[in-house]
Amino acid sequence: MPAEVQNARHSMSPQHGSTVHLDQWVTPTIADERGYLRAGQVLEWMDVVGVVAAARHCRMPVVTASVDGMIMRDPIRVGERVTMTAALAHTSERSIGVSVSMTHGRPLDESARPTLDAYMSFVAVDENGVSERVPQFVPQAPAEVARFREGNLRREFRRKLAAGAKEVPVPAEGQAADRETALYIREFLKSFPRSVRFPWDRAERKAAQGRAGSYVHTIEPVRTGTLNFHGTLYGGTLMRWIESSASLSARAYLHGESARMVGLHGLTFLRSVRPNRFVHIQSVVVHTTGDSLTVLVQVQSEDPVEGEREETLRAFLTYAPAEAAAAPPPLVCSTDDERAIFDEVERRLALQRLVEPTSS
Numbered sequence: 094m095p096a097e098v099q100n101a102r103h104s105m106s107p108q109h110g111s112t113v114h115l116d117q118w119v120t121p122t123i124a125d126e127r128g129y130l131r132a133g134q135v136l137e138w139m140d141v142v143g144v145v146a147a148a149r150h151c152r153m154p155v156v157t158a159s160v161d162g163m164i165m166r167d168p169i170r171v172g173e174r175v176t177m178t179a180a181l182a183h184t185s186e187r188s189i190g191v192s193v194s195m196t197h198g199r200p201l202d203e204s205a206r207p208t209l210d211a212y213m214s215f216v217a218v219d220e221n222g223v224s225e226r227v228p229q230f231v232p233q234a235p236a237e238v239a240r241f242r243e244g245n246l247r248r249e250f251r252r253k254l255a256a257g258a259k260e261v262p263v264p265a266e267g268q269a270a271d272r273e274t275a276l277y278i279r280e281f282l283k284s285f286p287r288s289v290r291f292p293w294d295r296a297e298r299k300a301a302q303g304r305a306g307s308y309v310h311t312i313e314p315v316r317t318g319t320l321n322f323h324g325t326l327y328g329g330t331l332m333r334w335i336e337s338s339a340s341l342s343a344r345a346y347l348h349g350e351s352a353r354m355v356g357l358h359g360l361t362f363l364r365s366v367r368p369n370r371f372v373h374i375q376s377v378v379v380h381t382t383g384d385s386l387t388v389l390v391q392v393q394s395e396d397p398v399e400g401e402r403e404e405t406l407r408a409f410l411t412y413a414p415a416e417a418a419a420a421p422p423p424l425v426c427s428t429d430d431e432r433a434i435f436d437e438v439e440r441r442l443a444l445q446r447l448v449e450p451t452s453s
């Protein structure tokens with residue numbers, strides 16, 4: 094990009110508090126067999142409003158880097174109206190944080206009910222896909238300051254997780270945390286193994302039927318109709334695909350009982366997916382509590398002609414049984430890798446407990 098153009102972009106004042114609204118009706122075509130809005134559709138909408146909000150702020154094309162957290166409180170029925178809002182939350186030198194919320198309700202309801210809070214990160218890129226510096230956002234209103242602090246917290250979490258932090262205590266359920274401290278998340282980080290083996294192959298899966306029975310492997314072709322403006326796989330489509338796989342894993346673990354998505358913790362886009370490739374989506378249950386279960390999803394893209402395969406995405410999606418009586422069976426970790434993943438989810442859930450009040 095010519096230097097004068099780049100300098101001109103950065104000299105322009107950012108659009109203060111860039112906000113995007115999306116309004117939709119829930120129709121049967123985007124609902125599941127029980128008449129509830131599919132979570133994968135929600136993820137796709139999130140990507141749309143998030144991209145628009147981030148691009149409006151930096152006035153450059155952006156790509157989705159991660160979904161650091163998402164909470165869905167209630168199922169949404171056919172016939173309800175949903176309103177999704179994406180608001181600029183945080184900036185670093187080369188990334189934009191966007192806070193996404195959603196309300197829902199029927200036409201005659203007096204007020205819409207809040208049902209979703211999420212936080213997404215985007216990176217501005219030039220025409221060659223190289224990351225660009227972005228205009229910095231200075232929060233002013235109290236709500237903007239709260240979102241900015243959450244962005245700092247999540248960015249510090251990602252940085253230390255990537256670097257490998259030491260073993261430290263995890264805040265207990267309901268334990269108060271000091272949001273003002275500059276230590277942020279250092280008090281409950283733990284390193285995540287760089288290379289983790291999962292029971293993907295059939296021989297290993299025979300040894301652990303509870304976990305192994307939740308294993309799902311799907312393959313999707315990357316066609317022209319699924320590409321974004323940059324000529325790579327649209328992030329919203331990929332998120333919809335992974336939710337479909339994860340929901341199948343959750344349902345299998347519950348012996349066929351229905352499950353609804355209640356959270357997403359740590360979705361990271363590792364690299365873009367080029368056209369004319371096949372996407373392998375593998376999911377398995379890796380964590381349970383008394384009322385929820387978390388599925389790890391890994392995505393690889395394959396070029397069958399060249400015979401190469403590369404990891405594209407990793408995410409943790411949390412589900413709750415649709416029926417209260419269908420409590421998830423306890424998960425048994427039989428290897429060090431499985432225990433490491435279980436502990437990783439514990440810390441991501443702790444992070445969500447720490448930041449959730451700022452999203453309300």
